[in-house]
Amino acid sequence: MTLEAPALAGQESHTPAVKLDGIYKRFNGRSRTLKISPSGFYRSFIIGEEWATVALDRVSFSVDHGEIFGLLGPNGSGKTTMIKILSNLIIPDSGAAYIEGINVLKRPYAAAARLQTVLADPLGMERRLSSRQNLLLFASLYNIPRSEANERIDKLLEYFGLSEYADKASQSLSTGMSRKLSVCRVLLSDASVIVFDEPTSGMDPVSADGFRKLIINDLVKREKKTIIMATHNLVEATSMCNRIALLNKGKLLAVGSPQEIRKAVEDRVDVTLLVGAADSPQEGLQEEIARVDGVLTADVQSNRGGEEIRLTGRKDLDYLTLFSIVSRRGLKVQSLETSSASLEDAFLRLTKEAEK
Amino acid sequence: MRIQSIEWGKVLALMRRDFNNWASYKTQVMVSIVGALTGFASWGFNASYRNVSVTLYSFQPGPVATVSYLSYIVTGILVSNVVLSLTSGVTGGLRPWALESVMMTGMRPSTFVLGTVAWSYTLSVILFIPQLLIGLFFFNVTLSLNILSFVLAILVSGIIVFGISMASVGMRLVTKGADPILWMLGISMSLLSGVTFPVQYLNQYFPGIIYLSWALPYTWIFDIVRLATLANASILNPDVATAFLVSAAFAVAVVPIGLYLFAWGVRRAKKQGTLGWW
Numbered sequence: 001m002t003l004e005a006p007a008l009a010g011q012e013s014h015t016p017a018v019k020l021d022g023i024y025k026r027f028n029g030r031s032r033t034l035k036i037s038p039s040g041f042y043r044s045f046i047i048g049e050e051w052a053t054v055a056l057d058r059v060s061f062s063v064d065h066g067e068i069f070g071l072l073g074p075n076g077s078g079k080t081t082m083i084k085i086l087s088n089l090i091i092p093d094s095g096a097a098y099i100e101g102i103n104v105l106k107r108p109y110a111a112a113a114r115l116q117t118v119l120a121d122p123l124g125m126e127r128r129l130s131s132r133q134n135l136l137l138f139a140s141l142y143n144i145p146r147s148e149a150n151e152r153i154d155k156l157l158e159y160f161g162l163s164e165y166a167d168k169a170s171q172s173l174s175t176g177m178s179r180k181l182s183v184c185r186v187l188l189s190d191a192s193v194i195v196f197d198e199p200t201s202g203m204d205p206v207s208a209d210g211f212r213k214l215i216i217n218d219l220v221k222r223e224k225k226t227i228i229m230a231t232h233n234l235v236e237a238t239s240m241c242n243r244i245a246l247l248n249k250g251k252l253l254a255v256g257s258p259q260e261i262r263k264a265v266e267d268r269v270d271v272t273l274l275v276g277a278a279d280s281p282q283e284g285l286q287e288e289i290a291r292v293d294g295v296l297t298a299d300v301q302s303n304r305g306g307e308e309i310r311l312t313g314r315k316d317l318d319y320l321t322l323f324s325i326v327s328r329r330g331l332k333v334q335s336l337e338t339s340s341a342s343l344e345d346a347f348l349r350l351t352k353e354a355e356k
Numbered sequence: 357m358r359i360q361s362i363e364w365g366k367v368l369a370l371m372r373r374d375f376n377n378w379a380s381y382k383t384q385v386m387v388s389i390v391g392a393l394t395g396f397a398s399w400g401f402n403a404s405y406r407n408v409s410v411t412l413y414s415f416q417p418g419p420v421a422t423v424s425y426l427s428y429i430v431t432g433i434l435v436s437n438v439v440l441s442l443t444s445g446v447t448g449g450l451r452p453w454a455l456e457s458v459m460m461t462g463m464r465p466s467t468f469v470l471g472t473v474a475w476s477y478t479l480s481v482i483l484f485i486p487q488l489l490i491g492l493f494f495f496n497v498t499l500s501l502n503i504l505s506f507v508l509a510i511l512v513s514g515i516i517v518f519g520i521s522m523a524s525v526g527m528r529l530v531t532k533g534a535d536p537i538l539w540m541l542g543i544s545m546s547l548l549s550g551v552t553f554p555v556q557y558l559n560q561y562f563p564g565i566i567y568l569s570w571a572l573p574y575t576w577i578f579d580i581v582r583l584a585t586l587a588n589a590s591i592l593n594p595d596v597a598t599a600f601l602v603s604a605a606f607a608v609a610v611v612p613i614g615l616y617l618f619a620w621g622v623r624r625a626k627k628q629g630t631l632g633w634w
Binding site for chain 1: 453456
């Protein structure tokens with residue numbers, strides 16, 4: 001399912017910042033283990049065990065200028081492969097990737113000048129070198145004259161609060177600071193598209209929040225960059241991204257704004273019903289509730305305060321029957337909470353549908 | 357890809373990176389300097405103890421010059437130290453944890469390879485000077501240098517080593533561990549290329565093996581460097597010119613092979629998605 005993405009305010013339909021056109025990538029190889037027996041040695045080490053996996057299955061979408069675009073999916077969904085194809089670190093089997101209209105494979109140097117990536121791990125820094133030495137190295141690789149590089153590095157280090165660590169080995173930096181240093185690296189490049197693979201992975205909540213603000217306020221609003229970020233953090237994707245591509249097992253499940261994707265499951269409602277403790281065990285309660293018209297899933301858990309009934313149902317769920325079941329069993333309703341579908345619900349549902 | 361497309365500023369940046377990394381390990385710095393000098397000195401004492409003379413033949417049937425074994429071995433060890441720095445350069449310079457970030461900047465293959473091995477070569481050349489001084493003033497090595505031939509020998513040798521570096525980096529990107537090309541050249545160098553004894557000597561034991569020796573690029577590097585430094589061999593001499601021409605032909609052949617293998621290695625690693633693996 002592909003939803004139509006809304007045009008960003010002030011954006012006209014020119015060449016997109018990034019375009020993926022039918023990208024297909026399959027990895028295969030042989031895993032080898034050394035076994036001592038002659039037959040085991042031959043089979044396991046010389047021949048090896050063949051494996052293959054489709055990392056991306058004909059994925060197409062485009063990203064507009066100035067957009068924060070999320071790649072959302074569980075581990076192994078193909079997010080990193082996609083990022084590495086955009087960064088010309090992986091060659092697809094078929095399809096093409098374009099950065100501002102430039103084919104990544106055919107004009108790699110021109111594409112590299114427009115897109116830079118902060119990978120999840122390793123961050124690509126020399127751990128023994130200081131922050132300044134690392135940035136000076138990349139400034140040279142980006143063809144920035146030394147005097148200009150020094151000026152820009154000082155400004156960036158100051159802006160990101162890394163000045164006092166400028167001459168310390170980068171291995172002494174915390175995870176959050178290391179990521180900031182990686183951002184300094186890509187900002188040196190003048191690339192208009194910046195890609196993050198799991199930008200806040202391994203960060204504490206405060207650092208992660210600060211880093212998200214940095215992306216929104218500094219990179220997008222101030223520097224006018226286009227951001228692509230891979231994440232499996234749904235809250236992050238919802239709060240930051242203009243649009244999201246949902247990926248699972250290499251397949252593109254949906255593309256759209258978080259609101260649009262939620263709409264895909266908007267006919268659903270989650271209900272949490274807390275009822276008072278019963279005098280006797282409530283056998284068969286879960287099964288009875290599951291038979292109520294409109295209930296899709298039901299789960300009943302006993303706790304010290306009573307029974308907690310969690311269910312997912314259609315919006316036309318038969319609440320009357322639900323309450324009559326509870327009342328007939330002599331249970332007193334203590335609280336009732338309903339919530340409409342979240343992005344997480346949409347993600348789980350679309351994933352399950354794709355796997356069927 | 358053209359050789360003139362090498363981006364020297366980037367090569368220097370990568371070299372500076374490797375120097376800074378190397379210099380950040382104090383013990384390693386001391387050990388590598390002391391190790392190089394003592395290793396060289398032990399060869400010097402070895403040759404001095406034997407005190408024999410060696411006939412330089414090059415690949416011609418007749419002798420070119422007669423030199424002391426001390427001079428012969430000192431040049432052999434000095435050149436092999438520079439050539440062997442290729443191994444440590446490729447192994448240490450690839451730095452897989454930063455490889456993807458570096459490649460992402462849009463670097464040309466020749467730049468990348470030269471940058472990868474530049475510091476290792478530079479270090480070997482830096483260590484070459486005190487080793488040479490020890491040879492000249494402590495062991496009384498006598499050189500008979502032809503400047504023009506020496507410059508040409510360095511140039512041709514540099515191109516051959518650059519071609520082999522390209523091939524080696526390409527292989528290393530695929531195999532991750534040992535590189536079979538460099539390994540084969542390395543083990544054949546000490547036996548067949550005339551580092552510590554003339555290649556003609558081995559032919560007495562294994563008739564015909566000399567042809568295998570002359571099929572190796574390293575043999576030609578040792579030959580032309582010795583002609584230039586020990587025999588005052590002028591490039592205007594037809595026999596010497598022939599040796600240089602064959603070496604140059606090797607250089608011309610090795611570079612495109614190196615380029616091809618490097619491009620193959622990068623492409624294969626990118627196809628397999630293993631560029632940053634190690």
